[in-house]
Amino acid sequence: MGVVSVKDVAALAGVSAGTVSNVLNNPERVSAATIDRVQRAVDQLGYVRNGAARQLRAGHSRSIGLIVLDVGNPFFGELIRGAEDKAVEAGLTVLVSDSREHPDREKTQVELFEEQRVRGVLLSPVVEAWPAVERLRSRGIPVVLVDRALSDTSVSSVSVNDVAGGELAVAHLIEQGRRHIAFVGGPMNIRQVTDRLEGARKAVSEHSGVAFEVIETRELTVPAGLDAAARLATREAADRPDAVFAANDLLAFGVLQGLIVNGGLRVPDDLMLVGYDDIDFAQAAIVPLTSIRQPARRIGETGIELLLAEAEGSGDFTPRQVVYQPALVKRASTASP
Structure with missing residues (x-):
């Protein structure tokens, strides 16, 4: 048949x-x-x-598009799980795309989701989000920003207060007696990175006698952290920072490996280290990593909730900006001797 x-x-x-x-x-x-x-x-x-026929009749599919910065980052893995769990409850599926932190790739993914008539899009934008948001909404496709917020309150978003997170991280290092702190992170066109840096600078400004420097990276990856560690390890002890705040845990893992294995330095004795995201691997690192925790799974769940509320709101939906607060998780990488 x-x-x-x-x-x-x-x-x-x-x-x-x-x-x-x-x-x-x-x-x-x-x-x-x-x-x-x-x-x-x-x-x-x-x-x-016939899903395609149903989609044609309804004007949209039963799929939701989700574009993240780096699908290889466990933080986004947890965010995706949260979004999928909530979508399944509503009888929907999630199509995941990885922009790899490239604006052109993100633009292509937005266009593909538009062609597929997805029910809505969750977007963690690389740079300025508005063009993508405007394009999708002009075609009747709801958009919710995840792990990012806009000053424009006409767009729903779910984010974490990254300025507060950066301040938490550096204030902790200062409380531990460290007086020369380096921020390792980049690229600087990613809002989460610059917000965490802003928080770090804020903490330093509130304490006298603390030196601060920025070691910019091209990516938020382990290899980028290894490269940063190599630059640190070649410096004389008197010129080297005694603490590092990395913009995410992957960078921190690279810094940790580079300092201990390749640089012969001790963490936390010679240099304390704080990461960001508190992914599962943080507690299992060769030196368990102090990190700033953000609720990745809950961000994904909330994003779907806001998206469905807008999609089913019949014109009376009021956009919401949900901001979660980060938390400091202390481990051995910042333990006092």
Whole structure:
């Protein structure tokens, strides 16, 4: 048998094609006995609904697009899980794209989701989010920013107060007696990086006698952290920072490995280290990593909740900006001797 149609199911069940359609799409309109008869016919014939046709009729699909900065970062892995769990509850699926921190790649992904008529898009933007938001919304596709907020309150967003997170990290290092602190992070066109740097500078400004420097990286990755560590390890002890705040945990892992394995330095004795995200691997590092925790899974869940509220709001939806507060998780990488 070729492709099974609604008419085939109707013929086997002894009902009309319209009744089969109601069973599949509006079962509340059909008796329990009819539903059972149609379902048995569906199972016997192996009928599968034509999702593309349904999408064409509805004007949108049952999929949600999610664009993240780096799918290889466990922080975004947790965010994706949260979004998928919440989407499944609503009978939807999540299509994940990885911009790899490249604006052109992000633009292409936005266009593809538009062509696929997704139900909505969760976006963690590389740079300025407004062009992508405007493009999608002009075509009736709701957008929610995740791990990022806009000053424009007409767009819903779910984010973490990264300025507060950066301040927490550096204030902790200062409290531990460190007086020469380096911020390792980049690129600086990513808002999360600059917000964390802003918080770090704020903490330094509130304490006298603290030196501060920035070691900029091209990526938020382990290899970028290794490169930063190599630059630090070649410096004389008197010129080297006694603490590092890394813009995320992947960078921190690279710094940690580079300092201990390649640089022969001790963490935390020679140099204390704080990361950001508190991914699962942080507590299992060769020196358990102090980190700034943000609720990645909850960010994904909340993003879906806001997206569905807007998609189903019939024009009376009021955009919301949800901001979670970060927390400092202390571990051995900043322990006092």
